Each structure stands twice: as structure tokens, then as C-alpha cells.
Amino acid sequence: MHKLPFPYGQVVTSENFCGRKELIEQLCRYVDTGQNVVLQGERRVGKTSLVVESVRRIKQRRLLRVNLMEVKDVDDLCKRILKELLALEKSGPLFERLSRMLNYLRPRIEFSMFTGKLTIAFDPQVRLEADSIAEVLALLETIHAQTPLAVFLDEFQDVLKIEEAKRALALMRGAIQHQGNIPYLFAGSMRNRMDEIFNHPDSPFFKSALALSVEPLSFDEFGPFLQSRFKKGARHAPRAFLQNLFTLVDQIPGDIQQLCDALWACSCEGETLNEQILHEAFCLIFSREKKSYELILSRLPAGSVRVLHALARVGGKTVTGKQFVREAAVSNPSAVTVALRRMEDAKIVWHDGHAWRFTNPFLRAWLLSH
Numbered sequence: 389m390h391k392l393p394f395p396y397g398q399v400v401t402s403e404n405f406c407g408r409k410e411l412i413e414q415l416c417r418y419v420d421t422g423q424n425v426v427l428q429g430e431r432r433v434g435k436t437s438l439v440v441e442s443v444r445r446i447k448q449r450r451l452l453r454v455n456l457m458e459v460k461d462v463d464d465l466c467k468r469i470l471k472e473l474l475a476l477e478k479s480g481p482l483f484e485r486l487s488r489m490l491n492y493l494r495p496r497i498e499f500s501m502f503t504g505k506l507t508i509a510f511d512p513q514v515r516l517e518a519d520s521i522a523e524v525l526a527l528l529e530t531i532h533a534q535t536p537l538a539v540f541l542d543e544f545q546d547v548l549k550i551e552e553a554k555r556a557l558a559l560m561r562g563a564i565q566h567q568g569n570i571p572y573l574f575a576g577s578m579r580n581r582m583d584e585i586f587n588h589p590d591s592p593f594f595k596s597a598l599a600l601s602v603e604p605l606s607f608d609e610f611g612p613f614l615q616s617r618f619k620k621g622a623r624h625a626p627r628a629f630l631q632n633l634f635t636l637v638d639q640i641p642g643d644i645q646q647l648c649d650a651l652w653a654c655s656c657e658g659e660t661l662n663e664q665i666l667h668e669a670f671c672l673i674f675s676r677e678k679k680s681y682e683l684i685l686s687r688l689p690a691g692s693v694r695v696l697h698a699l700a701r702v703g704g705k706t707v708t709g710k711q712f713v714r715e716a717a718v719s720n721p722s723a724v725t726v727a728l729r730r731m732e733d734a735k736i737v738w739h740d741g742h743a744w745r746f747t748n749p750f751l752r753a754w755l756l757s758h
Contacts (some may be wrong), residue, residue, distance in 0.1 A: 393617040396645035429536040429602030431577040432642030457543035525563035545581035558592040622657035695727040699756040704744030
């Protein structure tokens with residue numbers, strides 16, 4: 389079975405990873421010296437893949453990656469870290485020792501025939517409170533002393549959603565600042581929330597990590613990589629055609645990969661990619677994601693749906709202007725702002741500092757096609 393040439397929606401490493409030589413070298417140096425780093429960049433720009441690929445290239449350093457998306461509470465936060473630690477140690481000499489240390493949580497460790505991976509669960513009746521945060525992070529230090537770790541807390545901004553967010557952050561910061569030999573890497577898909585954690589003077593994590601900016605890949609770097617992938621499948625991707633793709637999806641690597649995957653599926657060997665194939669590729673993406681789009685709209689009030697349609701048609705630079713308010717058919721400009729803020733919380737849209745944008749550019753294209 390051949391691997392698809394344009395993997396998306398997943399971490400990419402090795403031959404599937406494109407460019408970023410200087411960033412990788414920089415991040416590797418930080419990890420080697422125990423420097424804490426917060427990665428700043430747009431959603432789907434490749435922050436997670438950058439971290440995974442960088443640590444993969446470092447000898448004798450293992451990555452503990454914890455995804456904190458939609459983390460519910462402190463109990464969930466602590467148990468996610470512990471689950472990933474158990475999964476990391478599953479084939480190592482410390483696994484039995486670690487399992488015994490966590491026996492009070494009554495861990496259930498099973499092999500899933502569906503994913504081919506271990507599934508780990510703890511007794512839901514045993515609840516971990518905020519004071520457990522320091523104990524959990526101290527456990528990481530114990531493991532690190534045996535086999536060096538790099539700890540990656542992904543979607544870290546969602547910690548702000550939990551009820552005891554400020555206390556949890558303070559306890560995490562208190563523990564981490566005494567672990568100077570363990571590099572902690574932080575990333576998130578909502579830059580304004582990450583700024584609130586790392587750049588606001590009232591935050592426990594204020595200036596606690598070195599900022600590393602991860603920008604979209606330039607066409608000069610990413611374009612030839614994509615062309616070579618199409619060429620291996622006997623498809624010709626003209627330079628101007630690929631440049632247009634970058635514009636259509638705001639230069640975001642993950643979205644470009646998704647569109648290229650659809651182009652691959654809609655073309656045959658010997659073909660040159662063209663506008664007709666591009667149209668078919670968008671239709672394929674729409675057919676794959678239609679139900680998720682409809683679910684998004686069904687959960688929004690009518691006014692927000694109108695604002696979303698207006699954002700697709702008018703753009704998000706002047707959302708309180710007369711044209712946008714008229715297109716959205718709302719009573720006043722403040723109603724637009726309220727709707728956008730609520731949709732931002734739901735990760736449907738986001739603000740890049742200059743304009744409101746769709747989190748998923750294909751949702752925008754789907755709305756324009758209806």
C-alpha cells in the first residue's frame with residue numbers, strides 16, 4: 389500500500405517534513421540547553437511538526453507530547469500528562485516502576501485493536517486536585533534523570549478555560565522554574581490566548597519562555613517540494629498554479645497539503661493540474677467535510693450565521709463598517725463584534741491582529757459556493 393504524498397491533519401516528520409533548517413537548528417540548541425520555548429504562529433502552520441521533527445533529530449532525548457486541547461479541569465490536565473508518560477515508557481525499564489507509583493489511580497492499560505496503540509485510563513472516581521500539579525511535574529523530573537526528556541505542551545492556551553486556570557498556571561510555573569534541566573516547549577493555535585499567558589504582566593508565565601516565531605513556509609521553499617511530490621506521481625504542477633493555491637488558503641502549510649491531497653485524488657498520471665481539476669478538488673473537500681460544516685452552522689444562532697456569510701463575502705478587515713453590517717443584516721456594529729468573539733471561542737474564526745479570518749479556509753469557500 390503506497391503512502392499518500394501529501395499527508396495532512398497529522399504530524400509530519402522525516403521525508404514528509406519540508407524546510408525550516410534554521411528553525412530546527414535553533415530549536416535543537418534550545419532543547420539541548422534546557423531552554424523553555426513558546427512557539428508563536430498561526431494554526432496549521434506546522435508548529436507541532438517542527439517540535440516533533442526537531443527532537444527526533446536529537447540523540448538521547450525523548451519527547452513527551454501532551455495535547456491539552458479542550459482540557460476540562462485540573463484532574464484532566466494532570467491525567468493527560470500521566471497518560472502520555474505511561475505511553476512513552478510502555479517499552480522501557482521504568483514502565484513497571486511508574487505503574488506502581490500510579491497504582492492509586494488504578495490505571496487500566498489495554499491494547500486497542502483499532503488503533504494499534506495502548507489505551508490508558510484512570511479510575512474516574514479518583515480525582516486529582518490543583519495540589520497534584522507539582523507532584524505530577526516532579527514525576528517528570530524523576531523520569532528525566534533516567535532518560536532525558538523534552539516536554540511539549542500543545543494547545544496550551546486551553547488551560548485558560550479551566551475553572552482554576554490562574555492557580556493551575558501558577559502551580560505549573562512554580563514547579564517548572566525549578567526544573568531548569570528539562571526544556572518545556574509550549575504551543576497553541578490561538579495566538580491572543582497564548583499572548584495572555586506569556587506576555588501579560590499579571591500571568592504566572594509572564595516572560596517565562598523564549599519566544600520562537602514560526603511563520604508560513606515561503607513559496608520558494610515549499611513550492612519546489614510540492615512540485616517534486618506531484619512529479620513522482622507523473623503529474624505536472626505549474627509554478628503559477630501552485631502560487632495560486634498559496635493565495636487561496638492564506639499560505640498555511642496544513643491547508644496547502646490538504647488541497648494538494650485533493651488535487652492528487654482528482655488527477656491522473658500524465659495530467660497537468662488546471663482550474664478544472666482545482667474545482668473538482670474543492671468539491672471533493674466539500675463532500676468530505678460537508679457534515680462538519682453543517683454541524684457548525686446548526687449550532688450557531690441565525691445572526692452569527694449571517695455574520696459568517698458576510699465574513700466570507702466581504703472579508704474581515706472592517707467588520708464594523710457599513711458594508712459589512714449591511715451584508716450581515718444586523719441591527720448595529722456591536723452585534724457583529726459579539727458574534728465574532730463567540731465564534732472565536734468556538735475556534736470557527738480568529739483575529740490575526742489586522743483582520744478576522746476563518747479558522748478553516750475551506751469553510752469560507754464552501755459558504756461562497758452556496
